Amino acid sequence: DGGITQSPKYLFRKEGQNVTLSCEQNLNHDAMYWYRQDPGQGLRLIYYSQIVNDFQKGDIAEGYSVSREKKESFPLTVTSAQKNPTAFYLCASSILAGGGGTDTQYFGPGTRLTVL
Amino acid sequence: EDQVTQSPEALRLQEGESSSLNCSYTVSGLRGLFWYRQDPGKGPEFLFTLYSAGEEKEKERLKATLTKKESFLHITAPKPEDSATYLCAVITGGFKTIFGAGTRLFVKA
Secondary structure: OOOEEEEOOEEEEOOOOOEEEEEEEOOOOOEEEEEEEOOOOOOEEEEEEEEOOEEEEOOOOOOEEEOOOEOOEOOEEEOOOOOOOOEEEEEEEEOOOHHHOOOOOEEOOOEEEEEO | OOEEEEEOOEEEEEOOOOEEEEEEEEOOOEEEEEEEEEOOOOOOEEEEEEOOOOOEEEEOOEEEEEOOOEEEEEEOOOOHHHOEEEEEEEEEOOOOEEEOOOEEEEEEO
16 A cells, blocks of 8 residues: 555653654655644644755754655654644655646654653 | 635534535745645545636535635535544745644534
């Protein structure tokens, strides 16, 4: 099955710990994204990557880090510097249209992170 | 400032009672508008992409339309299984993606 997988589904973190959320896709998509979803708010972009070994900050990158060593994988680390990390984290991917077009982002099932 | 606003925040319908959800936007250029469905605790599921004013797309009981200022998601004769949160997202001229907060739809049998 082609798709996007995220693991784990639920994650619990103690204050002061770093945790890493996994995102893998086998859709051969170029671009990958990380969003955060809080109740009553729209999805907010944390980081995105359009090509291996390159990524850009989104609107709320502080306290997060990413890597893109393989096309299929885009892990997100939530560091201890993120003051309010409890949220639902969503990974997405898309192809990149040539000529300035716009491509649909497809989402994984999400990881719910709770800080204890 | 680029902004996407969805209304209403929540909508309760009886089974078979048709209605519309609204997504209004003020952005610097529109490259595309997307509609997603999201069930509780799950990732958003893609429904439609609209690119230009006047465009319409349909899928089963859903129909999405687009004007220069807003998009509507029309739900015809909804069923309880249509209950979900519906998200609207816009990609601006600067390739920035902005999501609305969503409309929670409840359909009662």
